[in-house]
């Protein structure tokens with residue numbers, strides 16, 4: 001496996017934003033992932049696992065460590081009855097469509113979420129009251145020291161937009177394979193649900209974004225809160241709080257990570273000052289930004 005240097009990351013994210021990775025690789029099997037881990041360990045540099053980059057904001061200065069990109073090269077799928085094994089880099093939407101052809105499903109409401117199955121597990125991605133975590137039986141992972149481990153579902157800590165992989169103890173684990181239990185469902189019904197979900201998504205802002213920027217605080221959706229405060233349409237450079245949806249920050253073309261981050265901090269400060277609510281980001285911030293929280 002080739003380890004490349006100073007690889008621009010913008011093209012690997014849905015925002016189209018991000019400076020270079022000092023080191024970058026695209027493993028196609030667990031052995032290559034292990035060798036990427038030991039490369040990082042030997043040099044004492046951090047590593048980042050990147051799926052389709054649809055929930056990350058990468059700083060303009062880039063990342064001083066190793067980016068391990070798990071994408072198309074790591075996307076095999078096995079179906080045995082209702083039990084499905086999908087490698088971490090498989091796109092979620094592709095999984096939904098492939099299963100539909102076999103009259104299998106259950107989470108087709110998530111069609112159109114643009115990430116990988118592993119990214120979806122880390123985030124416990126959800127839409128229209130359906131959550132991927134509800135279909136996960138267990139996972140095969142690599143620990144930061146390169147040990148293989150199987151984790152059953154009761155150890156995965158799924159809750160609203162979170163999993164154990166967002167905690168300090170597990171955020172450096174790498175998801176190799178996901179084991180799912182899916183439901184028998186007629187293809188036509190699944191396709192109908194997919195069509196409904198995709199239609200709703202067409203009403204979302206279509207410019208580059210990471211989807212929802214903030215987690216919903218208790219009691220009110222973040223988008224509604226931002227809307228009520230009259231913040232929609234606010235700009236920083238080429239980044240804008242989408243006029244159609246308060247929780248989307250879009251790239252109007254040529255936005256920097258700092259433009260997006262500036263808007264994130266602006267919204268957080270305003271919401272805190274005026275409503276006493278501490279808005280937390282759903283998007284993951286990688287690298288260094290100016291004006292971090294005090």
Ligand SMILES: Cc1cc2nc3c(=O)[nH]c(=O)nc-3n(C[C@H](O)[C@H](O)[C@H](O)COP(=O)(O)OP(=O)(O)OC[C@H]3O[C@@H](n4cnc5c(N)ncnc54)[C@H](O)[C@@H]3O)c2cc1C
Nearest residue numbers: 051052053054055088115116118119120125126175210211
């Ligand atoms: C237009 C748009 C609409 C969206 N709509 C929704 C929605 O309706 N619901 C929703 O929940 N989300 C939504 N999202 C957000 C995003 O698509 C999901 O969070 C998605 O699951 C992220 O997957 P990814 O592969 O892009 O992960 P990335 O953005 O690449 O990574 C996200 C996190 O997962 C970690 N990660 C990725 N792969 C692995 C792995 N193999 N092992 C360990 N960690 C890993 C990364 O390190 C990072 O912490 C939307 C995004 C966009 C751009």
